[in-house]
Amino acid sequence: MTDVIVIGAGMGGLAAAISAAARGLSVQVFEAGPRAGGKAGIAVVEGVQVDTGPSVVTLPEVFEGLFTAAGTRLRDEVTLRTCSPAFRYHFADGVVLDMQHEVEAMLEGIRSTLGTTAADEMRAFLAYSKSIWAAGAPNFVYGKAPSFGTAMRLGLTKLNDVRRIDSMRSMYKGICAHVSDPHLRYLLARYATYNGSNALTAPATLNCIAHVELALGGFGVEGGISALVDGLVRAATKLGVRFTYESPIAQIEVQHGRVAGVTTADGHTFAAPHVIANADVGHLANHLLPKGHRRTVSPPSPPSMSGWTGIVRAARHTPSRPGHAVLFPEQYLQEFIDIFDRDRPPQTPTVYMCAQEVCHGRQGWADAEPLFIMANAPAEPETQPRDSEVFETLQARVLDRLRGAGLIRPEDRLVWARTPSELAATFPGSRGAIYGAASNSAMSAFKRPANRVRSLPGLYLASGSAHPGGGLPLCALSGQAAVDALVADRGTGALRSAS
Numbered sequence: 001m002t003d004v005i006v007i008g009a010g011m012g013g014l015a016a017a018i019s020a021a022a023r024g025l026s027v028q029v030f031e032a033g034p035r036a037g038g039k040a041g042i043a044v045v046e047g048v049q050v051d052t053g054p055s056v057v058t059l060p061e062v063f064e065g066l067f068t069a070a071g072t073r074l075r076d077e078v079t080l081r082t083c084s085p086a087f088r089y090h091f092a093d094g095v096v097l098d099m100q101h102e103v104e105a106m107l108e109g110i111r112s113t114l115g116t117t118a119a120d121e122m123r124a125f126l127a128y129s130k131s132i133w134a135a136g137a138p139n140f141v142y143g144k145a146p147s148f149g150t151a152m153r154l155g156l157t158k159l160n161d162v163r164r165i166d167s168m169r170s171m172y173k174g175i176c177a178h179v180s181d182p183h184l185r186y187l188l189a190r191y192a193t194y195n196g197s198n199a200l201t202a203p204a205t206l207n208c209i210a211h212v213e214l215a216l217g218g219f220g221v222e223g224g225i226s227a228l229v230d231g232l233v234r235a236a237t238k239l240g241v242r243f244t245y246e247s248p249i250a251q252i253e254v255q256h257g258r259v260a261g262v263t264t265a266d267g268h269t270f271a272a273p274h275v276i277a278n279a280d281v282g283h284l285a286n287h288l289l290p291k292g293h294r295r296t297v298s299p300p301s302p303p304s305m306s307g308w309t310g311i312v313r314a315a316r317h318t319p320s321r322p323g324h325a326v327l328f329p330e331q332y333l334q335e336f337i338d339i340f341d342r343d344r345p346p347q348t349p350t351v352y353m354c355a356q357e358v359c360h361g362r363q364g365w366a367d368a369e370p371l372f373i374m375a376n377a378p379a380e381p382e383t384q385p386r387d388s389e390v391f392e393t394l395q396a397r398v399l400d401r402l403r404g405a406g407l408i409r410p411e412d413r414l415v416w417a418r419t420p421s422e423l424a425a426t427f428p429g430s431r432g433a434i435y436g437a438a439s440n441s442a443m444s445a446f447k448r449p450a451n452r453v454r455s456l457p458g459l460y461l462a463s464g465s466a467h468p469g470g471g472l473p474l475c476a477l478s479g480q481a482a483v484d485a486l487v488a489d490r491g492t493g494a495l496r497s498a499s
Helices: 011-022 060-069 103-114 116-140 148-152 156-164 171-178 182-194 204-215 225-238 281-288 291-296 334-341 356-360 388-404 420-426 472-492
Strands: 004-007 027-030 042-045 048-051 087-090 096-099 242-244 249-255 258-264 269-271 274-277 306-314 324-327 351-355 369-377 413-418 459-461
Touching (some): 004 011, 004 258, 011 472, 060 225, 096 182, 103 116, 103 182, 116 156, 171 204, 225 242, 249 281, 258 274, 274 472, 281 291, 306 388, 334 369, 356 369, 388 413, 388 420, 413 420
Parallel strands (some): 087 324
Antiparallel strands (some): 042 048, 087 096, 306 413, 351 369
């Protein structure tokens, strides 16, 4: 009998598999698709392989820890890249701001473009952002899933840390309290979208995301994000992890009140005393658990943002494009209102663009380069997909905005696209939400599902819809937290060893 079955080979599943195997447990991973990666996927478009998901790696030490556990090193498996500028921001009033990878160079760029006051305010904001991260990360990112009970037990000595995370005002109000320049306000508010949340209602705690990317660093990966996925698969395989692809799970088996294994869609049952679900919690609750156990977990609510994504086959620029570019509309905050209050794609979408040759060293076509483009959108309704015309309109607006700003040329072609409806169909139970639940209130962190399902022994959660949340490093931390809980349970004798 296998010790641990992992459902899904996304980032959380890969991290869980490595963590469990490194502790001497036998692990089998079942993946519904043809390869690992989950939302960090690829497509082959007109003969060229491109990334279709995340385009920035943050907190690389999380992946360093996984590779170390597997007996190798991050730098031996993948090559991280930086580019200059790191990001280029285009604003509706014609201002173009280049943000460099190094903090001092970034601040000098702000000074030369927006003035000394803006640079000084940005420096102060980064100190504020760092303070939030230092106080919040141990409890809300690296620690166990927080609960109201654990918060109450923090004690008086921790009250200062609670104040430092700035959870009682909104993210945007926290930004405005530190920064007066409207360009920087928009730039910093956009970090809410890294969590799929609403900058107007999410707690200012999320302002720590700026510290993570701007101070700790956002990186590309030589060969694309898929190269990181491939490196993790190699590491897991060296530890003896077995992967079975194109094998969706139909049901988690439960016997005598505890997990007993899984049954695949083709009817084969595999026994194991521990199952780690690297699937959206909505899929787990609505489909994978037997009917009598589906109330064991609850889908995250409200869902985070989704997004329309595409690949443009674009003639190369001279000089080359920046690795990342963002095109803001005149009224950026209206985007959050459209998505979260009016449940519709932005009427004037903010557009993100990643030049994959520059950012990741990916090889494009002989006469063109692949540009990944994205516009945020609401998650799909629970009942039925949105009308396709909604996304046809959004797609047209995105391309019109890019052409109008001169970021792509009239002859450049959209050669691949995926709507939120298609994303929802690819990842059942997600409703197309990219980051699980949105963090749109101060209580959101306490509502996110924990990594251990206490009411069903042997079941653990490792995904962006569980603690600590979405994004590449957080999904990996979710996988590690699931294994930590599993190993602790085995140590108490609550779960039997399969060996």
